[in-house]
Amino acid sequence: MAVWFGNAILSRYRTKDTETSEDLGIIQTATLTLLALIIGFTFSMAIDRHDQRELLEESEANAIGTEYLRADLLPPKLATSTQDLLKQYLDQRILFYSRHSQDKAQEIQQKTDAIQQKLWNDMLLIARANQSPTITLVVSGMNDVFNSQGYVQAAWWNRIPNTAWALMTAIAICANILVGFGARNFKKNVALFMIFPFVIAVSFFLIADIDSPKGGVIRIEARNLITLKNALNPQKIQSSSQGTN
Numbered sequence: 001m002a003v004w005f006g007n008a009i010l011s012r013y014r015t016k017d018t019e020t021s022e023d024l025g026i027i028q029t030a031t032l033t034l035l036a037l038i039i040g041f042t043f044s045m046a047i048d049r050h051d052q053r054e055l056l057e058e059s060e061a062n063a064i065g066t067e068y069l070r071a072d073l074l075p076p077k078l079a080t081s082t083q084d085l086l087k088q089y090l091d092q093r094i095l096f097y098s099r100h101s102q103d104k105a106q107e108i109q110q111k112t113d114a115i116q117q118k119l120w121n122d123m124l125l126i127a128r129a130n131q132s133p134t135i136t137l138v139v140s141g142m143n144d145v146f147n148s149q150g151y152v153q154a155a156w157w158n159r160i161p162n163t164a165w166a167l168m169t170a171i172a173i174c175a176n177i178l179v180g181f182g183a184r185n186f187k188k189n190v191a192l193f194m195i196f197p198f199v200i201a202v203s204f205f206l207i208a209d210i211d212s213p214k215g216g217v218i219r220i221e222a223r224n225l226i227t228l229k230n231a232l233n234p235q236k237i238q239s240s241s242q243g244t245n
Contacts, residue, residue, distance in 0.1 A: 001175045002174075003053075003176045003179055003194070003197055013094055015091040028178045028179070031171065031178055034171060035172055035175045035200075038171055039207070041167065042168055042207055043203070043210075046160060046210040046211040049210075050220070051215055052155050053152070057222060058224045059148050060149060060152055060224075061224035061225045061228045062139070062224075063145045064086060064089070064090055064228060065231075065232075067138070067142055067144070068086050070138045070141045071138065073134050074116075074126060074135075085115055085119050086119070087123075087193075087229075089112065089145075090229055090232070092112045092115065093222070094222045094229065096108055096109075096112070096152075096222075097220060097221060097222035097225070098212075099214050112149070120142065120208070121186075123138070123142050124145070126145075127139050156213050160207070162211050168204075169204075172200050174204035176196065177238070179197075180195055
């Protein structure tokens with residue numbers, strides 16, 4: 001639409017003056033350069049956020065796995081219940097990374113919070129009764145598990161600001177208007193002049209896809225969490241494989 005507007009409407013006011021043509025070329029070059037810089041900068045922001053989310057998913061899996069092992073330092077009954085709760089917690093964290101509705105996301109968050117509360121209540125009881133270095137180590141590990149979940153949630157909320165999208169869109173529209181305004185054989189080469197807005201649109205969709213953790217094609221997957229779950233449930237894996245055979 002911007003290319004068409006620049007050619008069909010604004011080109012009526014275009015002059016054949018050589019100096020005007022040179023000025024138009026300078027403005028087009030400057031605008032396109034600025035658009036390229038903005039797109040490149042925004043793409044870099046999206047990639048950095050994507051990489052950060054992947055690292056935090058790995059850190060969360062490590063925190064849960066470490067605390068699962070440290071739970072063996074607790075009294076036998078409490079160790080078993082803590083490890084069972086950690087497995088339930090791990091299942092909810094895996095579901096967090098899957099694609100689902102808003103209602104399902106709230107349900108997962110509520111279950112996660114409830115399991116966290118149970119785990120922390122158990123830690124409080126044993127910590128108040130026994131303040132040994134070993135128990136302190138287990139409590140510290142549980143705190144790392146909760147912190148890692150908070151870091152992941154904060155990273156998923158950390159998206160490209162709407163103001164950046166608005167600025168990039170405004171510059172893209174201006175650039176396309178200038179392309180249409182400077183086109184002299186637009187009707188004969190419509191497909192050729194559509195390449196530029198098409199490339200811009202693809203760039204926008206790619207940035208938006210990378211910046212969206214759950215939506216689109218490029219998503220953050222709970223690979224490390226799933227690997228940890230398989231490691232904590234070797235018997236289930238063996239039984240399922242035997243059943244398949």
